[in-house]
Amino acid sequence: MFDGISLDKLKEECGVIGIYHQKNIDVSKMVYYGLYALQHRGQESAGIATNDGIRTHQHKAMGRVAEIFTDEIFRKLVGNVGIGHVRYSTTGESYVGNAQPLTVFYRRGSIAVAHNGNLINADLIRNKLEDDGVVFQTTIDTEVIVNLIARYSGDGIENAIKRTMGLVKGSYALVVMTENQLIGVRDPLGLRPLCLGKLEDGYVLASESCALDILGAEFVRDIEPGEIVTINQNGVSSKKVNGVSKRASCIFEYVYFARPDSIIDGVSVYEARKNAGKLLGKEHPVDADLVIAVPDTSIPAAIGYAQVSGIPSEEGLIKNRYVGRTFIQPDQSSREMAVRLKLNPLKSVVTGKRIILIDDSIVRGTTSKKIVTNLKEAGATEVHMRVSSPPVAHSCYYGIDTPNRKSLIASSQSVEDICREIGADSLGYLSTDRLVESTGLGNEHFCLACFNGDYPIDVEKSKCSRSFNRLKT
Amino acid sequence: MFDGISLDKLKEECGVIGIYHQKNIDVSKMVYYGLYALQHRGQESAGIATNDGIRTHQHKAMGRVAEIFTDEIFRKLVGNVGIGHVRYSTTGESYVGNAQPLTVFYRRGSIAVAHNGNLINADLIRNKLEDDGVVFQTTIDTEVIVNLIARYSGDGIENAIKRTMGLVKGSYALVVMTENQLIGVRDPLGLRPLCLGKLEDGYVLASESCALDILGAEFVRDIEPGEIVTINQNGVSSKKVNGVSKRASCIFEYVYFARPDSIIDGVSVYEARKNAGKLLGKEHPVDADLVIAVPDTSIPAAIGYAQVSGIPSEEGLIKNRYVGRTFIQPDQSSREMAVRLKLNPLKSVVTGKRIILIDDSIVRGTTSKKIVTNLKEAGATEVHMRVSSPPVAHSCYYGIDTPNRKSLIASSQSVEDICREIGADSLGYLSTDRLVESTGLGNEHFCLACFNGDYPIDVEKSKCSRSFNRLKT
Amino acid sequence: MFDGISLDKLKEECGVIGIYHQKNIDVSKMVYYGLYALQHRGQESAGIATNDGIRTHQHKAMGRVAEIFTDEIFRKLVGNVGIGHVRYSTTGESYVGNAQPLTVFYRRGSIAVAHNGNLINADLIRNKLEDDGVVFQTTIDTEVIVNLIARYSGDGIENAIKRTMGLVKGSYALVVMTENQLIGVRDPLGLRPLCLGKLEDGYVLASESCALDILGAEFVRDIEPGEIVTINQNGVSSKKVNGVSKRASCIFEYVYFARPDSIIDGVSVYEARKNAGKLLGKEHPVDADLVIAVPDTSIPAAIGYAQVSGIPSEEGLIKNRYVGRTFIQPDQSSREMAVRLKLNPLKSVVTGKRIILIDDSIVRGTTSKKIVTNLKEAGATEVHMRVSSPPVAHSCYYGIDTPNRKSLIASSQSVEDICREIGADSLGYLSTDRLVESTGLGNEHFCLACFNGDYPIDVEKSKCSRSFNRLKT
């Protein structure tokens, strides 16, 4: 999750939600509550679009859900169908023009789309569309998708989406809104999650099931890879694109991105994390006094590790919940303070103790180093770091904000080197096989490219450079 | 001009400016100062886009120029070419997505366009483009224009603009920016003004010459109807579209819209207004003690009337300069107070006097009625209203925000009726011929449709309904 | 008046208003409209306090009236008695803690005070009160006044005010609000103005009568120097402090500060200014083609000058109404642009003409120089500057923001020198006697210290240094 003081984590890029109510009820506030539940998936911007059967109404802005919407805005967001989006801030293209949902007018009315994911071949398609005279107003892939859908809409929206899915490559969980229906789409590899819930008189599509809980919606099922789910007054119908063979869901949803109270593709995120902790305890046991989690995401793994090792788990790092995005950085001399302000060691717990420090992942290694240092300064005699996922050694092209490969500490250093670099007394990563095992699903279910470099889509072939075509500010 | 307390005036829709500097100098602040000089043409939103030869940088927001731009924003608005836009608030479609300039990416890079005017056949072209798969993200005509230009750009931007001009009907003064040039375009009828100025090492295009004065630019000439002026490192070049026969510049620029220190199509706005006042004095003389203007736009006409009549001109209505857009309306009981707060009669001047009240135009008649009442309450014994333009009896379709025809007091009432309605002792409008005479130009130069209903383009044929296609909020 | 681009003017420090309604009606919005009419007297901060008979409610903030108050705030500002204040920004002490009204709780309830003026001996009294254990929370004189009133309140508020007036020296027009009355006070010399108006069921006290006009209040009379006017359910009563001998009202109210539609001490500000222009025309005639005012305050003087000289008056400088406080300064190279942006010469009027330029005052001379330069660049062949007040050569200690004496161009330079400095072809100031004559009142009515250094109160004796005692930010 994002914090003013940036911790060393991979960043999710988006969360989406869509609600269709079969009665004449405004759904904008329900979308809003759902976005709250998905806020961990993106804090850069948020937006809601609704449709009252005639017109689309929308509001989007930079910032968090809590900062953007007011009662006055909700008075305008009328309609029984609505979609919402939260977006994470990636460098350089962070301005309100790129916020979602993206609403366009096309020959048959209007379409609004909210998208979680990243297309590999967006620039190629952009180029082709531009050759055909199309202009673009944003730098987000969603604009490519919505152009294709509008272009192919002659045979109906669903067919247009199907044709679009035949052209775009990459990851995408979409919610699409028209005047009278809500459509959910998941890419053929199932890279990004999307699930369906049922309200008393309506349906919800959301990136994670935790958004369903908030709305009192009953979880129905996950959208399948390559599936198009259409919701309207007649209820729910489904289509599948042809030729979906393999599957490659992002395993990092279980490692870090998703909320622990979500169930993704049938697997409880909490249970997967706890299992990962247990397996980690078996793979990398160590004689120590206490198991301590880096809060909040690593807590389930720490519980698992403690249970399997018999070593007690305690709170050892207190997280400051008030450090916001506008945090003013300390001067040169005291940059370590920032991490301590965010995560303060609990001296009375750690002093004189041999600590097993559980984190879910290490990206650059910078935060880990500071936490280890702070724990030792607080009196820990030993710090054994245990990571409930394998070393992240490869960049992601499917919607996750990974730094340049060179910045990934595991891309060039051995586990021993990393251990030395972060100052730990020992370091153990969960193996890829055990991580997969923690989910109860098979290897064939997942994209594990960030660990092993085995990308499910050939990235290089699909890319083209468009560096000239960028709008700033 | 727009005021928190809305006075009874026609509203201009936009002002545009473009600057090309031949040296490597950031022009964004120059665009900003120019927008200040054009602020009277629109206060709803403002925007600036610049290009540094590689990328477009832009910032636009709701509000006035003074509220929108900061030093931090200017640090990002780099580039030696830039365009700017101010927009007036018309009902219902007032949101930041409709602010200009509109910047798009197309096959050859990026184009940014700022547009003053209104297309008659925008919806027809939209429909055709949508049939071809194009999507739209705003409800402004400018998006139609930019799509056409991009679509036809294969033979170069200038030719694309030429083809576009062959398709669109209506009023448009455009400034168009690409990576390496600035282009100014005026519609074939010359409905909206646009002029060219010269900086030491560059050029300026602006809706009015007052923007040139601010920048210390030398006035070169007005852009001719149907002319495309291209400015780049080689200087200025020009093309004309074929088949421009008649001309129809908006005479209301002289009556009310333009600043008095502007020169439009060779005619000083101030002198035209003063002449109108003189001619009004000859057409509608009356025995009275004082000539009083409704400030600020009617002051030149009052000076003219006073000179020709020999009756002294005084300040008789004091305008409150601090009444902003956020003015909180008084309760039911005291709505008249609002006009008095805006324009307070100067009792010591008007008491016991027979007043000739000069206004440049009457639209609905509501403000006139209140001013006459207030002057009489302040002690004026007689109020003779003189209007330095003819009765406004027809709506405008070329970029001016006229109310529904039924709301135009002169559409259904005679001069006598209007006089009685507003409570004046006598009422005289300048005749259309005299108004034309005040500019020193001929009848054939102008669109006089708002007075006589003689539209230069057949409006009905060019329109189509698109009420379903609207984005709100 | 204050402008983002600072023109060369003396600055008023405050405006006050108080309303007492004898029916159970909330007066806060009436105070608000009144503050709009007084906004020219101060734009730094504004505040309103009301009393519902039990509690004081208040809101004050930095900025202009239009920016500060909302419907939500008005819902809280209940009560049939209210006072308001606008404050001008003087250097260094500009923060919200110094905004007024100042409300305190004392032994008998609460008092709120709004103050226009400046005490000469505030620091002396502060010291004495501090010796007595009193603490202060602001750096405004008003806090001294309110402490004295509370301290002497044993014999009733009116007597307390009387005793306070016996101690404080300097200028003050006060409106004082308690749970059940509104009190107006004017200092014994009558330095700052204050007048009384009558509503249907209530009364208004205001710095200027233009605020009465807005509220539809009937002008009753000016408060006399040394008078205490008390308004409550029983109506209006009055007391005078003893020993008021001489009078010294600020003549600059007529020259520049007040609105032309105000009547102060029986004299129309507009008429005084026009008279000053006439007398200026007699004192300093010159052969020329046009009379041009520096808008807006100099327009009446220009009308007078034109009438007496027979030379026509025209608009020759167009004022940009949109230049706000947040105006971003141009870079080094083009600082002159700022004045031109604010006041653009009307070329078609001035070209080839010999101009008589009328301004109401010259302080530093910086703006005059730029205007003369701009007029000549616009084509004026001669610029004869005429000033409708005498040279400002001495600082003011009674509430006017005069710069350091050294900055006053007339403190060290002769009229010839100034003429050369500003680049005018000739320069004439109205003499002090003629300025007094313009008001129709006698010399004994006015403080003329800024012209002749003859201060009505011995300033040096009353001052003490308190430089250590300042709160910033």
Added chain:
Amino acid sequence: MFDGISLDKLKEECGVIGIYHQKNIDVSKMVYYGLYALQHRGQESAGIATNDGIRTHQHKAMGRVAEIFTDEIFRKLVGNVGIGHVRYSTTGESYVGNAQPLTVFYRRGSIAVAHNGNLINADLIRNKLEDDGVVFQTTIDTEVIVNLIARYSGDGIENAIKRTMGLVKGSYALVVMTENQLIGVRDPLGLRPLCLGKLEDGYVLASESCALDILGAEFVRDIEPGEIVTINQNGVSSKKVNGVSKRASCIFEYVYFARPDSIIDGVSVYEARKNAGKLLGKEHPVDADLVIAVPDTSIPAAIGYAQVSGIPSEEGLIKNRYVGRTFIQPDQSSREMAVRLKLNPLKSVVTGKRIILIDDSIVRGTTSKKIVTNLKEAGATEVHMRVSSPPVAHSCYYGIDTPNRKSLIASSQSVEDICREIGADSLGYLSTDRLVESTGLGNEHFCLACFNGDYPIDVEKSKCSRSFNRLKT
């Protein structure tokens, strides 16, 4: 801790910090980081005041630390001594005029004070001071304190504070700043905490030791009840007021208010909470499957309960960290959703399980009821509530925001009634003796009035009504 969706907790009123640096270094940013660490003690307003030896500089505003301070503000907050304050929002008196620190000018310079606590006899002293002519500008007790200190300052600040402590009754932890020293004061009963830390070249006073950790300050000791600690260029000195006999520190700091990483009066808050959980497990054992904490404050108690009972502890309620103060309330129909949005049950963990739900306290019982309901709806078969403190049955008068006694569920209902009311299967509160035991200190150390009604100061005698004397808005 405060949340947009208000949970059922007692509310702390304030946190204070002061820093004195013996080198010429600006301390404002250090104060800022310290306030971040204390933010849980109050989120209504925050302020910082600094002194550079000559002048006081200050900034305070409504909102959280992260929202209030900017680099621009820090450029003004110069000085090597500074104090800061965070304040909790109590009903009705929440406006910026009541924010702290409170800075006043008095006869010897300036004093700034930040205060955590509540005086019992503030109104009595106010009345006496007002009888003596003193006026007040706020409704906070701090203004009474600062008036007394200034009044008695003839013998030096320390003696003035001593005399002030002889008069005021109630709770107070103060940091006081003058031009050249920083003073810390703790009330004679030690009701509110205050501790001292050492920087390399300076000292820190703070409500909690967690603020010291952030600054890298070494914990020196707690300030003793009745102690005055003075810090200046000569280092630290200390005085004690006479006649301090008993002690009455607030035990709720351990139960809920303080951060777990703080050490207060020698006792680790984390350890005390864990001990309370262990003792709770012994007092109220129950056969169940899982121990679940209401996050975050109850986690240590849950760990303790789990350890002593052998029943595993899991995460069962996921807290949404993004629910801010501006959260828009759902409509009538779905108010329960608010608590679920804040605390979502983790279905996969709780389904089919018998839950021991650990909370640190129950105030009104409203949240407990919703959590129990939500857990059961999520599938828990039994919910046994265990509270790690005794029933809160009496209001606090020493700085804690307790609701009206009638709203305290335990004031009128038995444990059995409460159990039924909240829908739990069983309910057990920790006894007062065990709570005291959890801290390792004796009964004589604590104020336990909220549990047993035994107030350390006679409240009724010290109070007087001042309902008329209130400023709103």
